[in-house]
Amino acid sequence: MAVRILISVLIISLFSFTYASDPAPLQDFCVAVKDNEAKVFVNGKICKDPNMVSADDFFFPGLNMPGNTSNAQGSKVTPVNVNQLPGLNTLGISLVRIDYAPYGLNPPHTHPRATEVLVVVEGTLFVGFVTSNPADPNVKNKLFTKTLYPGDVFVFPEGLIHFQFNVGKTNAFVFAGLSSQNPGVITIANAVFGSDPPINLDVLTKAFQVDANVIKYLQAQFK
Numbered sequence: 001m002a003v004r005i006l007i008s009v010l011i012i013s014l015f016s017f018t019y020a021s022d023p024a025p026l027q028d029f030c031v032a033v034k035d036n037e038a039k040v041f042v043n044g045k046i047c048k049d050p051n052m053v054s055a056d057d058f059f060f061p062g063l064n065m066p067g068n069t070s071n072a073q074g075s076k077v078t079p080v081n082v083n084q085l086p087g088l089n090t091l092g093i094s095l096v097r098i099d100y101a102p103y104g105l106n107p108p109h110t111h112p113r114a115t116e117v118l119v120v121v122e123g124t125l126f127v128g129f130v131t132s133n134p135a136d137p138n139v140k141n142k143l144f145t146k147t148l149y150p151g152d153v154f155v156f157p158e159g160l161i162h163f164q165f166n167v168g169k170t171n172a173f174v175f176a177g178l179s180s181q182n183p184g185v186i187t188i189a190n191a192v193f194g195s196d197p198p199i200n201l202d203v204l205t206k207a208f209q210v211d212a213n214v215i216k217y218l219q220a221q222f223k
């Protein structure tokens with residue numbers, strides 16, 4: 001009996017696949033039709049008529065240009081995903097350039113659909129990610145950090161909260177590859193304290209174990 005159950009489990013596990021990244025393409029390419037021109041909505045984007053596809057559908061210029069870091073965080077992400085480069089549709093991959101002013105921060109965030117692998121081109125970055133909750137409730141979420149210099153590569157595993165902080169006195173920039181045509185970004189502070197409408201005060205005071213005034217103060221920073 002036990003052997004039969006074991007064999008059934010083995011057979012089931014052989015034939016059930018789960019995909020942690022974008023589904024594989026079923027043709028050479030499927031250049032995305034812009035959302036506002038699409039007649040139907042599907043999981044992903046529909047394909048442009050292959051006879052109308054040109055080299056420009058696979059092209060995106062200008063990633064040599066620094067992003068404008070004049071903002072509160074002192075950083076700027078320039079994405080090149082399926083929304084900017086329609087030829088990436090169904091290919092499970094995308095790219096960003098990130099610029100950081102001195103002491104600029106790409107604040108704690110996650111990509112719900114992608115692992116990110118980053119290479120530093122210029123500057124010195126303090127980077128890190130935090131694991132998901134351990135099975136043992138007495139063990140804390142673990143932080144992994146590293147200081148990176150030009151040429152250094154670091155990987156942020158799919159879905160985990162991560163950040164990059166420019167700890168140098170000069171501008172910094174990186175390129176990063178992401179394992180999705182549309183990785184998505186959830187910036188923790190914006191999502192939790194800056195949602196529209198705001199998350200109920202009772203929910204946030206209980207979640208963060210602080211006074212309502214602290215939550216109101218934090219919400220005011222993300223208006």
Ligand SMILES: *[C@@H]1O[C@H](CO)[C@@H](O)[C@H](O)[C@H]1NC(C)=O
Nearest residue numbers: 066067068069070071072076
């Ligand atoms: C950068 O952004 C700031 C703030 O939005 C703006 O005032 C400034 O003109 C921008 N600089 C460039 C070079 O575009």
